[in-house]
Amino acid sequence: MAEYTKPIPSPDPVSQPFWDGAKEGKLMLPRCDDCNRVHWYPRVICPFCHSMNIEWVEATGKGTIHTFAVQHNKGLVARGWGDEVPYVSAYIDLAEGDRMLTVLKGVDPNDPESIEIGGAVQIEFEEASEDVHIPFWRPV
Amino acid sequence: MPGEASMSAAIIGAAEANDIGYPQTPKSSLTLHIEAINNVCEMTGIPIKAIDGIFSAGWSPQIAEYLGLHPKYIDTTAVGGCSFEMHVHHALAAIHAGVIDVALVTHGEMGFSQRFTGGKGTGRPFGGGDPWDPGTQHTSAYGLGGAPTSYSHALNRHMARYGTTQEDFAEIAVVTREWATLNPRAVMYRKAGEGDLPPLEKGEWGGGKRGHTFGGPITVDTVMNSRPISWPIKLLDVCLVTDHGGAVLITGPELAKTSKTPPVWIAGAGESISHWNMLEMGEFTKTSASRSAAAAYKMAGMGPEDMEMAMIYDSFTVTAGITAEMLGLAPEGEGFRLWKDRHAAPGGRLPINTNGGGLSFNHSGMYGMQLLVEAYRQLSGTAEDGGFSGDPGKQTSARSCVVNGTGGSLSTTGTLVLVSDD
Ligand SMILES: [Zn+2]
Numbered sequence: 061m062a063e064y065t066k067p068i069p070s071p072d073p074v075s076q077p078f079w080d081g082a083k084e085g086k087l088m089l090p091r092c093d094d095c096n097r098v099h100w101y102p103r104v105i106c107p108f109c110h111s112m113n114i115e116w117v118e119a120t121g122k123g124t125i126h127t128f129a130v131q132h133n134k135g136l137v138a139r140g141w142g143d144e145v146p147y148v149s150a151y152i153d154l155a156e157g158d159r160m161l162t163v164l165k166g167v168d169p170n171d172p173e174s175i176e177i178g179g180a181v182q183i184e185f186e187e188a189s190e191d192v193h194i195p196f197w198r199p200v
Numbered sequence: 201m202p203g204e205a206s207m208s209a210a211i212i213g214a215a216e217a218n219d220i221g222y223p224q225t226p227k228s229s230l231t232l233h234i235e236a237i238n239n240v241c242e243m244t245g246i247p248i249k250a251i252d253g254i255f256s257a258g259w260s261p262q263i264a265e266y267l268g269l270h271p272k273y274i275d276t277t278a279v280g281g282c283s284f285e286m287h288v289h290h291a292l293a294a295i296h297a298g299v300i301d302v303a304l305v306t307h308g309e310m311g312f313s314q315r316f317t318g319g320k321g322t323g324r325p326f327g328g329g330d331p332w333d334p335g336t337q338h339t340s341a342y343g344l345g346g347a348p349t350s351y352s353h354a355l356n357r358h359m360a361r362y363g364t365t366q367e368d369f370a371e372i373a374v375v376t377r378e379w380a381t382l383n384p385r386a387v388m389y390r391k392a393g394e395g396d397l398p399p400l401e402k403g404e405w406g407g408g409k410r411g412h413t414f415g416g417p418i419t420v421d422t423v424m425n426s427r428p429i430s431w432p433i434k435l436l437d438v439c440l441v442t443d444h445g446g447a448v449l450i451t452g453p454e455l456a457k458t459s460k461t462p463p464v465w466i467a468g469a470g471e472s473i474s475h476w477n478m479l480e481m482g483e484f485t486k487t488s489a490s491r492s493a494a495a496a497y498k499m500a501g502m503g504p505e506d507m508e509m510a511m512i513y514d515s516f517t518v519t520a521g522i523t524a525e526m527l528g529l530a531p532e533g534e535g536f537r538l539w540k541d542r543h544a545a546p547g548g549r550l551p552i553n554t555n556g557g558g559l560s561f562n563h564s565g566m567y568g569m570q571l572l573v574e575a576y577r578q579l580s581g582t583a584e585d586g587g588f589s590g591d592p593g594k595q596t597s598a599r600s601c602v603v604n605g606t607g608g609s610l611s612t613t614g615t616l617v618l619v620s621d622d
Contacts, residue, residue, distance in 0.1 A: 066341065066343065067340045067341055067343065068341065069331070069337045069338065069340055069341050070331035070332060070337060071337070072332040072337065074334075075334070075337060075338075100338070100479075101334040101335070101337070101338045101479065101480075102334065103334070126357065126484065127353045127354070127356050127357035127360070127484050128353065128356060129349070129350075129352035129353045129355075129356055129430050129431055129432070129433070130352075130428070130430065130431035131343065131344070131349055131430050132427075132428040132429055132430060132431060133346070133348070133349075133428075133429045133430065135346070136345050136346030136348060136349050136429065136430070137343040137344065137345050137346075137349060138340065138343040138344075138345050140343070141342075141343030144343075146428075146431075147343075149342055149343075149344055149349070149353070150353075151353060151478075151479075151484070159479065160338070160479070161338065161339045161342055161344070161478075161479050162342060163342045163343070172356075172431050172432070177356070177357065177360040178360075188341070194341045
């Protein structure tokens with residue numbers, strides 16, 4: 061595997077089930093056992109009803125684009141990403157609720173008008189290290 | 201009915217550091233603080249030793265120690281550029297409660313000069329990102345860094361939701377630049393080398409009366425043709441990166457009478473937060489300014505229709521456009537019209553960002569103090585007399601002003617309703 065040169069997240073005890081799922085290509089999301097709402101990022105308490113009964117569920121990996129931008133400036137993005145400008149960052153509304161940040165795959169950064177806000181996307185995972193597979197999204 | 205704390209304290213003076221913008225020689229953030237503090241105390245005639253409450257974005261213990269003060273109230277609220285509007289809110293509450301008599305709100309930031317000192321002198325009041333912090337952990341993989349890389353998402357969402365265009369937001373930059381050409385303290389006041397101005401020397405950044413390579417009037421085309429930073433944000437949608445120091449003094453009515461400069465009354469104040477990391481933002485075309493403004497208007501017993509000018513944080517054109525909507529100055533989706541239809545321009549019915557804004561006057565990283573200083577200058581009439589800096593700058597006849605700071609990634613807001621003395 062080619063060396064992954066971009067930032068790799070550090071899983072913590074609260075988020076570990078998400079990263080475990082990612083290694084198997086599954087999107088695991090935290091869901092409140094009391095109000096049944098899914099939230100992101102992972103928490104030990106439900107941000108909606110403040111219950112501490114949180115369980116992990118496998119999600120569909122489907123979502124829609126809330127908004128996106130095209131990153132052009134090497135100096136403003138993290139090391140490793142500078143070599144990839146222009147690239148498209150996006151906020152994804154998850155089918156199960158709440159929102160993730162990502163980078164869109166399979167889009168043309170030089171033609172932002174071709175990318176649709178509200179358009180459907182599907183998750184995929186890239187192996188950045190043995191322990192961390194990073195979620196990305198792609199229009200379907 | 202105004203709230204109980206309304207008008208119980210006033211800003212009695214506001215001053216800046218001796219060098220702002222692009223100084224020839226770097227000064228530390230601490231020095232910028234101290235120069236501004238010394239200037240505001242000289243301006244008002246209130247001695248530094250009378251200060252018994254210190255409010256700053258992370259610096260209060262250093263300021264107290266440096267000045268040998270032992271304040272009774274120490275506030276280091278640091279939630280981005282709106283911190284200073286929140287400090288005024290907190291100072292109002294502390295004075296109203298009788299806890300302190302003289303509040304200092306202070307700012308010093310070498311946003312420009314730190315590039316020449318390798319970060320030395322900045323004080324670094326903020327911590328770095330903890331890799332386990334959830335906001336960091338679930339966003340760092342995607343490389344977003346500087347503020348433009350996130351604010352662009354809000355602009356794109358606004359365009360998709362309301363059918364607005366990049367040109368609409370460019371109008372904000374154009375009108376704001378027009379104000380800057382009336383303010384000799386503004387970095388973009390005029391174009392270097394024009395008229396009988398000598399050209400800038402090699403390595404000289406200019407700004408202000410000296411002129412700037414890209415200073416002077418601009419058009420929508422200038423903005424549209426500037427280089428893409430984070431589409432749909434282009435270079436001229438983005439604020440400056442400068443040095444600044446500023447300080448204001450706040451007291452109750454009795455002490456206000458002893459000041460050499462007139463009071464500007466705090467009629468209303470409010471603050472709020474919608475998220476910290478943009479990952480947790482709700483609808484990207486709305487900010488907590490609707491809540492902080494509602495609180496400020498309620499305390500003031502006034503509404504947006506009573507405002508005769510506005511100072512609106514403009515880190516980006518989109519910040520100003522959206523915030524105008526949240527403050528109730530324009531319908532949702534139509535904030536940009538205040539600029540496009542020239543209501544916000546010189547001579548318009550609602551002057552906005554009369555100093556030239558963060559876009560063309562000065563933006564040191566946190567711009568909330570610049571908003572306060574300019575609101576004070578306009579409402580107190582001190583700018584009319586040449587201002588404490590010796591430069592003219594009374595641009596409006598406004599007697600009321602809504603001031604709104606925005607911090608973080610469209611995260612935090614502080615709103616003030618300020619009114620002139622009778
Ligand atoms: Zn719940």
